[in-house]
Amino acid sequence: MFKSALPLKLSAIATTILASFAPLQSVQSQSIFGEDNIDQSNMIAVAVPLKTGAYNLLVVEQFPGKRACWSESGSSPTVVDPLLLNFVFTSDCRRSTDSNGYSMRINGEDLGQQYLLRMEPSATNVRLIATPSDRSKPSILIGESNGLANDYMKMNLLPGWEFTRRTYQNKPLGHFYFSADGSQVVALQSTVNEDPTTPPVVTPPVVTPPVVVVPTEPTTPRFTDIASDIYRTEIEQSVNVGFIAGFSDNTFRPNESLTREQLVSMAIESLKVVPNSGVQVATTVTTSPYPDVASGRWSAAKIAWAQQNNIVSGYKDGTFKPTQPVTRAELLAILRRTAEYAQQTQGKGVTLAPKNQPFTFVDTNGHWANDLSKTMSAYCKVATPFKETGDRFLPDTASQRNYAAAATLRTIQCAVSPS
Template identity: 60%
Template sequence: MSQATLSKKMWAIALASISCLLPLRPAQSQSIFGETEIDPNNMAAIAVPLNSGGYNLLVVEQLERPDRQECWAETGSNPTTVEPLLLNFDFTGFCRRSTDSNGYSMRVGGEDFGQSHLLRIIPWENEMLLVATPNVNTQDEIVIGRTNGLADGFLKFNLLPGWEFTRRTFEDRPLGHFYFSSNGRQIAIIKKPTIDELVAGITGRSIVTLDSFPGIEPPAPETTNPDDPGVAAGFTDISGDIYRNEIAQAVNVGFIAGFNDNTFRPNDVLTREQLVSMAIEGLLTIPNTNLNVPTQVASDPYPDVAADRWSAAKIAWARANNIVSGYPDGTFQPTQPVTRAELLAILRRTAEYAQAAQGRPTTLVATNNPVAFSDTATHWAGALTTQMSAFCRVASPLNESGDRFFPDTASQRNYAAAATLRALQCSTR
């Protein structure tokens, strides 16, 4: 029996008595319960296939500790399939999971909608949607996340822009209940046909975006300074991001871009092939350098990177120029999220290459005092984080706060843009 089949059967037994159609717990007063942010890299909302058909929702949190064991593994994208590694060990203290509405609910604009909406998983064209269904069936369903495709096994939900994981709090003390939380802006709904449309024979549903959640007054827009680079970049989702200025500069330099919907998606994770592309595009912006980066290759640079893959030529060039390397098993794993430590390793080599291309020594000269991170002393990237923290602060604490670097946490787009910008600026001074 395959591991995937075994996992499916084990979850089917564990969840046999649980259904996503169970009513959610009654809403609690805002004055009693609050919420606090959770590192999105430590969270996963997963569609678990059931033997009876359909899916159940599983929410898993990766707890941070020195002897950390991974709670799940991800493969591919559009969709991303998930292997629940927590089935293979006693996950107490390593992972926190919620399998029903006692452990999660929807929160919008600071209000818990557990009483009026239930969370469920529905098929939609060639993917699965995570939706909040109102108890009043005349109201529209709220779309929270989507799998962006179908595949066998466990599927990961990607939260829609504006949604995030938060934790319920009581008197500022964290509880075990998770929220799918939104501030109430840009809510996507599954629009039901109107009576007139039904009379006309139009029965199809569609996903549309509202400016705000029905019945919730969205928070007033932040006062913005038109001279702020973050505003000038034109993105709708970085005004409150700590890296907004560096994101805007990075986009202006040209090694990273936003999306067609005017978002940057700062909290999305970056894959290994995307980082390679960013590094090379950054090198191409350095004045008076002549990089001969091919647009195609004749053979596969790695067993898991086909020659016709969009990133193959860049990966091959980066490998040939000692900017990237593969794993001990010979693979490159292009779609795997790049960790913050791996990000630093590639940026150090990128900076060294940039200095050599300008006819300068490859030694990275410190520009400031190094940072003593509390979680990297015994890590393979310990010396690397120290070095890169002293090199224009390319290495900095998670969200620029505290003394932990979180080397094994997947890098988000906002920090990756900022760190790459710092590395390029420091190597061209």
């Protein structure tokens, strides 16, 4: 796997991709992301009930002057009517449903890599808790429903917490922070018989000059199903960069396949953190980019942007097949064009110069991706044998989420590395 540390002179994106953020109250790497204020009246965090009795976290931003995306009634708890489910809401509000759309930030430090946000129900309440990957650290309480109802419920943020928006080079991104300055952060201790009315207060994180740390695997993986995965480190780095996310049950599902539209979304989100990329994708489109991609589909605007910028192309019959699993060969084709786009923004041109010796796969001779696989194998080892062993690439096999995350990360690392 490609794990080489990049030089200090590299831009902030490469530093963050390779940095391993230390836990709270220890030396931390500087985030490439900033944050901006949001009108709090336009934001809401919602506990979404599931049939299992668990809850998912939903964050919604209301666009000013547009149709209301929710309404509230009652108190303790406040019941939420999710009006956005009754219409196509993309012009009226923004919705985030997982860690790709929200994370925690304290005292200016992005802690999305160290803490997983989860909903914890009890007999009388639902709490929004940030759980550390390092179990020696305390969990942090962010908000509560202040009661229970068999319905959507508003999560009330504790004093000192607010919603902010992630920014990159002062440009707003579609990612929200639960942000605090650290002065009133409530830690949840694991000891019993503790008075819940007087929880301890966590000392704000110590912010030291930024350092670059060669990534090391924490003793506890971020997701419950990647401890023995060969791509574990790159999965965790990819989630931190923000172009892929895990699931609400704290799994990553590394061996599941990836659809073509999901890969397009990953490629675009990875390009957004490349310096000077200038990637701005509209939230909606008025025309369908392909006959089988309706203009109202969640991925339509991203597919349209990728089509216009030569990141993707459809099949010979004119279709795109957005829900079809993407093959490993198709993954390379999209990542090659992603790398070309990224290099152009760096002033390097579109030629993908070899960074290492190419690999000769025994099963690509005569395949349309034969030359492509050699090119991408020499480009920071984006193309590697199946499961990183043997000499077969399996070009027509559906790409799994773990390899797709690793290959996308390697592509962006290579594109921003010094020539």
